[in-house]
Amino acid sequence: MNRELINILLVEDNCRDAELFQDILEMSQESHESQAWNVTHVMRLAEALVQLDRTPVQVILLDLSLPDSQGLQTLVTLREKAPTLPIVVLTGLNDEHLAITAVREGAQDYLVKGLVSGGTITRSMFYAIERKKNEIAMKSCLEQERELREIKSRFISMLSHELRNPLTTILASAHLMEKLSKELSEQKKGEMNRKIKESAGRMNKILDDLLVLWHQESPEPTPFKPSWFDLPQFCQKLVAEFQIQLDHQCSQGTHSIHLIFVSRVKSYPVYLDLNLLEQILTNLLSNAIKYSPNGGKVEFELIADSHQVIFRIQDSGIGIPPWECDRLFTSFYRASNTEGISGTGLGLSIVKNAVEVQGGTIQVNSEVSIGSTFTVTLPFRVNSVLMDPSNCSRPL
Incomplete structure (x- = not known):
């Protein structure tokens, strides 16, 4: 024995x-x-x-x-x-x-x-x-309880701050439109209406992120639902949506962001989870733009071969302190140099989960005041012929 x-x-x-x-x-x-x-x-x-x-x-x-x-x-x-x-x-x-x-x-x-x-x-x-x-x-157990209290405290503080700002904008704009409806020009009304929509959209994004996080933290694993779609076409559509936002920001006098999309492949059908991929790229592109407050280039590169696809998003923004890179993917965590820039600290946590569910990896290289580069690698199946749209569960 x-x-x-x-x-x-x-x-x-x-x-x-x-x-x-x-x-x-x-x-x-x-x-x-x-x-x-x-x-x-x-x-x-x-x-x-x-x-x-x-x-x-x-x-x-x-x-x-x-x-x-x-x-x-x-x-x-x-x-x-x-x-x-x-x-x-x-x-x-x-x-x-x-x-x-x-x-x-x-x-x-x-x-x-x-x-x-x-x-x-x-x-x-x-x-x-x-x-x-x-x-x-x-x-x-005591340490975990202390960390949980800190997370709850940060969460409540973040949620209060992030929801109060757009809510204040909505209430103020609605009040002015109600009280000064006859005095306001159509252009001014349009601007206020746009502010209301943007603020509501920002609040909706926060709630969507919280819902995604709740699903991630639940005992049930995040569902993986792949479908066939054309990858470059999907990326181009996403970039076009961001470009509309950037054009509007530029017209408002904010710093100009030059968004560049480079695809190393043309029409390229892949079998990936469209929803998870959208979470990944939307959050990474949003962060690249948001954390470039002085403007500059945001480069989005797509590389693919017969085994994997690589997304590389590089900005010339504020960068990340090297000692904080390991904590970036923790829920509610924000780097110490992000003060004054709105955010919930949820985006990269959502990205990491969406990457890992698909068997992929994510890497970050960053230098303070120089910029950051996020590289996502996902394995996939590639069709040898042009994709048949009828095989797409969600055609573009």
């Missing part, structure tokens, strides 16, 4: 005591069919610290008085080195105050030499290991 091996680090400078403890452990081992232990003995704190780097240890038996360290500082130093390991203190001092202080400093138990038996030591070790496991699990 296989026995669970417990590696014990015995830190004891008294050779007689060390031999006694090892003899006690060896004898008590015979009565434990499910566990076996291996004892490594060191005499100095420095040796213990080195040993912890060399071999895995499940529990430490520690004498507080060593040649190179005395008292509770010995415990503190070991606990700082190995915060997740249970430590049982062994001492010749039957001092209740010291015992309580040692437990407060992180010891799992406190045993007085000369008053322990094999059963006492082994029980203490097993209890110490289990208590430490429970302590770590409790800390993990």
Whole structure:
């Protein structure tokens, strides 16, 4: 029968005591069919610290008085080195105050030499290991709860801010149109009507993103519903829709964005999930435009071969601090240099999920004040002949 091996680090400078403890452990081992232990003995704190780097240890038996360290500082130093390991203190001092202080400093138990038996030591070790496991699990739960509270707080703050601004615009425009309907020119009415529609569209986008996120977080996996469609045609249509928005922004005097679409293939039928692909490209293009507040180029490149398709979207915007790139795809997370630019922190989380559902990958390269490049790679099936529109579940 296989026995669970417990590696014990015995830190004891008294050779007689060390031999006694090892003899006690060896004898008590015979009565434990499910566990076996291996004892490594060191005499100095420095040796213990080195040993912890060399071999895995499940529990430490520690004498507080060593040649190179005395008292509770010995415990503190070991606990700082190995915060997740249970430590049982062994001492010749039957001092209740010291015992309580040692437990407060992180010891799992406190045993007085000369008053322990094999059963006492082994029980203490097993209890110490289990208590430490429970302590770590409790800390993990508390940390998760704290993170959840922070996420909820950020979510409420974000939602309040992102919905209040367009709602204020809608209410103000509607109020002016109602009170000053006769005084307003048709052009002014048209501008206000456009502001109402744009603000409503922005609110609808936020709610759509939240709905997508809710589906992602649900136990049911995100559905994957591929269909046949022509990829360059789909991309061109998407770019044309963005160009209409950009032309309007330019007419309002905002910074000009030059959107460039380059396709390395012509008519190219693929078998992908149209809805998920739209989520990916819409969010990436929107971000590239939004985070280029001073204008410039946004390049959208499409590359395809017989095995995969690559979408590369590059902007010349504010860029992303390198230490924050790993957190970009976390829900509600926004880079520290996005202050003053509206956003929910949901887009890249949605993109990552939509990419992974289709078995793809996403990479980001960015430099602050230079710009960012997002590269999405998706595997797909390609038809060898021109696509038959009748095979499309959602024709373009």
